[in-house]
Amino acid sequence: MTRKQRRLALIGSGLAVLAVATGLVLVALNDSIVFFNSPTDVVEKGVAPGERIRLGGLVANGTIERGEQLKVRFKVTDGNKAIPVAYTGILPDLFREGQGVVTEGSLGPDGVFLADTVLAKHDENYMPREVTDALKKQGHWQGEGPAPGAAASTPSTPR
Known part of the structure; x- marks a missing residue:
């Protein structure tokens, strides 16, 4: 050689x-590369209690319950499934019903998601592409045209 x-x-x-x-x-x-899991993904994958994940979707209408000492309970839905969430702390200013949210934490043994972080969308026009794709997949996207946050696909013309 x-x-x-x-x-x-x-x-x-x-x-x-x-x-x-x-x-x-x-x-x-x-599984760690995914930005978040929708409620349907969590149910279908059979996420084990105690496993740390991100749960994303919309805050279901009529589900926000405020307790004492900054305790809040609400449900996150993708239009198909909903998962109850328990959180203790200060919520973002833009947190409200019907808005996109991503929570970080783990499932409790009773099926309630115990969140230690809650992130809300940051302006009126932006929603993470993963959220809009999940909503479109479930048939619940109500926006016009492409999802906000999705890159516009315009043909380029050579100059």
Whole structure:
């Protein structure tokens, strides 16, 4: 084997090892790459109690219950399924019924999502692409045209 052949074999085997390592990392992080799970995803995947996830969707109308000591209970829905959420803390100013929300926490043994963080959408026109895609998939998107937050696909003309 010549010196050039050994070098090519070494480079080839290095690239193969790198490709296998990348594949293993992507398989291991498959569920963690998702920005959030919709209520339907949580029910279908059978998320185990105590497993930390992000739950996203819309705050269901008529479900906000405020308790003492900053305790709040509400339901997050994607139009198909709804999951009750319990949160203790200060809610974002834009938090209200019918608005997009992403919560972070874990499912309790009773099926209530115990949130430690609540994120609300930040203006009137923006909603994360994942939320609008989930709403479109469930048939509940009521906006006109493409979802806000989705990149507009306009044909480019060469100049």
